[in-house]
Amino acid sequence: MERDRKELPWRILIFLFLMCVSAVMTDHSVVPAPQNVSVVSINMKHVMTWSPVIVPNWNVTYSLQVEGEFEKIHWNQSWFNISECWSISINWCDVTHEIAANVLYNLRVRVDWGTHRSNWTALDQPFNRITTFLTPPELSLQTDGMHIIVKLEDLGPNFDYELFYWKKDEDTLVYNKTVNEASTPVHLETVQAKMDYCVKAQTYVKAINRRSDFSSPVCINVPGDISLNLWVVFFGVLISIMVLPLVAWKISQKLQYSFFPEEILPECLIVTKSHHKLIYSNNNAGECFEAAVQVVSSKKLVHFYTKGFVQCYESSQHAHN
Incomplete structure (x- = not known):
């Protein structure tokens, strides 16, 4: 009985210690919040990134929320979960579909570790999609008779493509053509045979009223109308078929008189x-x-x-x- 009385204070201390540990473990400070949160936006594709959080012997997940300018002003700072970016295991997420207008958007992320949650970490500055970085489109050329065929890099439905082409070393007269999509090749008609032409392109995004830089010029030689060459070959073969037998017959006659001369009848x-x-x-x-x-x-x-x-x-x- 006396022994139990001596151990009671120790039991109380151990209980209090465990309670304190439990309280600490349930606090947000146990799980570190993400750092270096930013949005990388290229060609109207917006991706939020952050530094990964390492917890030894445990896998963590991340969850994202978004707040638009309208929600911030009229709905008293209402944050919405991004379903595609909820409980994910990677340290980035595509938020393009959440950014639908040319207004300020705020984004934030937290770490989930079992039943524990970290504090939210938001962007240092709200994001506006008009700041997206536009890259020049890649292009390749080939010829089809008197036409130049241009294949463009498809950057998505938000992009128009402006093509500029000219005779090589004669850039005073420049032709241009605008197309709304890059899924099909573009034909450039105003070209001359046996001439070198150069082509460059840039993109235009109507939603943000911005253009990219020009791509590097790509040049190609237009050989001429292949169909005309085929007709020339066809008629050449036809004439050869008609003339060669006659020439062969005449040669055979000459050879016959050379080897077997004609005798005059008495x-x-x-x-x-x-x-x-x-x-x-x-x-x-x-x-x-x-x-x-x-x-x-x-x-x-x-x-x-x-x-x-x-x-x-x-x-x-x-x-x-």
């Missing part, structure tokens, strides 16, 4: 159209035989032809010798 073998008479003539070597005109039978006619041919052939061979 005059004594010249036969009239009528098969009933045979006329032989040889002015140089004399008559092979006297010309005779008479009606003969077919059998005699064959014999007559044969005899006359042999005599005339012998006579011609003698003349050559």
Whole structure:
């Protein structure tokens, strides 16, 4: 009994100590608040960032709230939870959809550690989307006959694109064209064949009435109308198909006469159209035989032809010798 009385004060001290520890653990100062809170805004994309909070042997989450200018003035500083940025494990969150007008917005973040919560940390200065940083769009060029095709970087539905193009080394005359979207390639029509052209672009955001800087110029050579070249090739092939056979035939005739020269038929073998008479003539070597005109039978006619041919052939061979 006496022993219990001696231990009672110690038990009371331990109880009070645990109560104090519990009170400290439930206080916001146990969980450190986020630091270096800021908004990074590029091309109308707004991302809130902060330095990560490290708690040994424990995973923390973060929760964000937003307050617009209207809510601050008319609703007595009403903060709203951002559902996409509630209880997240990363130290950044996209708040683009929460920033819908060209007014001041305040944002704040806290750390959640189990049942414990840190203090809220807000931006040092409210954010306005008109301060977003606009970058020049990236572009690439290619040609299609007499046209230049421009492919633009798609930066989103808030952007218009202003294109400027000119002949290389002749920047006194500059053409321009404005397009509302970059999802489809842009055709530049006013160009000349076999000329170098340069193109540059900038973006325009109507919601904030601001333009980006110009992109670096990109140049390309326009070769000409490919369809015209195809027609020239087509007619060239067609003409070749028609002319080459004739040329080949003429060459074959020349080669034939070169290797197989034509022999002149002896005059004594010249036969009239009528098969009933045979006329032989040889002015140089004399008559092979006297010309005779008479009606003969077919059998005699064959014999007559044969005899006359042999005599005339012998006579011609003698003349050559």
